[in-house]
Amino acid sequence: MTDSRIEISFTLNRRPVTLRVDPRSRLLDLLRYDLGLPGTKEGCGEGECGACTVHLDGVPVNSCLVPAWQVRDRAVLTIEDTAEAAVERMLDAGTTQCGACTPGVVMTARWLEANPRLLERFSARHLMAGNLCRCTGYDGIIDGIEIPVPDREEA
Amino acid sequence: MRVDLATSFEEALRIKAERSDVVPVAGGTDLLVHWPDAHALQERDWLDLSALTELSHIHFEPDTVVLGALATYWDVIQDQRFRALPLLPAAAATVGSLQIQTRGTWAGNIANASPAADGVPALMVYDAEVQLASTSGRRSVPLADFYHGYKQLEARPEELIESIRVPLRPHDFENFTKVGSRAAQAITKVGMAVAHSAAGWRIVANSMAPTVRRCRTLERLVESGGTVDSPDGLLSAIRADVNPIDDIRSTAAYRERVFSRLLYQTLLPACSSFS
Numbered sequence: 001m002t003d004s005r006i007e008i009s010f011t012l013n014r015r016p017v018t019l020r021v022d023p024r025s026r027l028l029d030l031l032r033y034d035l036g037l038p039g040t041k042e043g044c045g046e047g048e049c050g051a052c053t054v055h056l057d058g059v060p061v062n063s064c065l066v067p068a069w070q071v072r073d074r075a076v077l078t079i080e081d082t083a084e085a086a087v088e089r090m091l092d093a094g095t096t097q098c099g100a101c102t103p104g105v106v107m108t109a110r111w112l113e114a115n116p117r118l119l120e121r122f123s124a125r126h127l128m129a130g131n132l133c134r135c136t137g138y139d140g141i142i143d144g145i146e147i148p149v150p151d152r153e154e155a
Numbered sequence: 156m157r158v159d160l161a162t163s164f165e166e167a168l169r170i171k172a173e174r175s176d177v178v179p180v181a182g183g184t185d186l187l188v189h190w191p192d193a194h195a196l197q198e199r200d201w202l203d204l205s206a207l208t209e210l211s212h213i214h215f216e217p218d219t220v221v222l223g224a225l226a227t228y229w230d231v232i233q234d235q236r237f238r239a240l241p242l243l244p245a246a247a248a249t250v251g252s253l254q255i256q257t258r259g260t261w262a263g264n265i266a267n268a269s270p271a272a273d274g275v276p277a278l279m280v281y282d283a284e285v286q287l288a289s290t291s292g293r294r295s296v297p298l299a300d301f302y303h304g305y306k307q308l309e310a311r312p313e314e315l316i317e318s319i320r321v322p323l324r325p326h327d328f329e330n331f332t333k334v335g336s337r338a339a340q341a342i343t344k345v346g347m348a349v350a351h352s353a354a355g356w357r358i359v360a361n362s363m364a365p366t367v368r369r370c371r372t373l374e375r376l377v378e379s380g381g382t383v384d385s386p387d388g389l390l391s392a393i394r395a396d397v398n399p400i401d402d403i404r405s406t407a408a409y410r411e412r413v414f415s416r417l418l419y420q421t422l423l424p425a426c427s428s429f430s
Contacts, residue, residue, distance in 0.1 A: 004156065004157065006158060006160070023156045023157070023158045023201075024156055024190075024197055026187065026190055045188075045189055045190070045191065046188045046189050047184055047187075047188060047251060047252075047254065047255055048251075048252075048340055050252065050254055053254055056257075059229070059257040060253055060254050060257060061254050061257055061258050062184075062254040062255065062258075064187065064190070065182075065183050065184050065187040065188070065190075065255075065258065066183060066187070066258070067158075067180065067183055067187065067201075067203070069158055069160060069203065070180075070183070070203060070205045070206075072160070072206070073206070108253065108254075118233075127253055129252050129253070129339045129340070130251070130252025130253045130254045130255070130340070131252075132340075
């Protein structure tokens, strides 16, 4: 059998990486099995649940729907890059029970926190709708997102 | 599985001309679903278009909007210029979730040819044209004429979609309606897009026929000013335009009943011939 693997270079959690990928690998497989970063979870494998959410060039994507070779020359951020404080905040808000959805929830929440102006046009619940949680419900998730609220001090 | 990673659109066109059976992929949000079990697709050869930044543009020209083939749903949702074509962001917002919208492309929605596509009716109701390219030239096809049957495209095997052109016209009526099992993350059971401009009425149905379909009999009925005093008054025109089926998501009877009522309720405030 010939080696049909494809050499790609990309930026993973702010560091350059070069490796050969199986053409059948998804970004999710690349992260978990080739690069040993099991923080990104596989839930449904069909782009519904958001457990596998990572940032690709700064926007949330389902890594189960991205062929690994599509991340060449791009930047990927995973849950492993996340500051502990951001995860702690989610835990304190009562967001986590089984924990399968949590890495994806945190990655979408991080993007929302980095782009707070989106909340002038879209609700946090709407933007978080691609991350399904079957244990705790969604109030805790929304509470765990640190959103700058200009009026908070006056209220 | 062989993968060609195109570095320019011209290179992609050459590959498509030489091996027209390659699977073009951009966002991958349909092709990669349940990928570990997608053995037939894994046997195919693939052509990756995702790095062709020359196709990711959105240009607002004086009377046309041009969506490059890599323009995503999210590109349109977050671009406030699309207030001029509000059914495009409205439809985009119903496609999957944010994580799908950041990857899925309008051109992919057209090429994937699902009868339940949500982006296609919004484009079709605005008279969008599909710009096709091959090594032998370019041509433009009205999206309303792009489908010949279930997954049967007007595009020739050697052609790729380069862009989508949407006329910018003032509309005095626009509506996009999607009925699914839930508000979010659902595939359409019954859908429609309706618009009126100086060009006349446009009515497009999805999940009601083997393709997304422009409903010309219904358009003529509405244009003619013929009296419609109940949803059932639309049924003969609906039956001339579409032919819904029973499938895992719904039944033909439900689809026809819901479509007739939604269309009647949608047009009632806009048409004096409706009562």
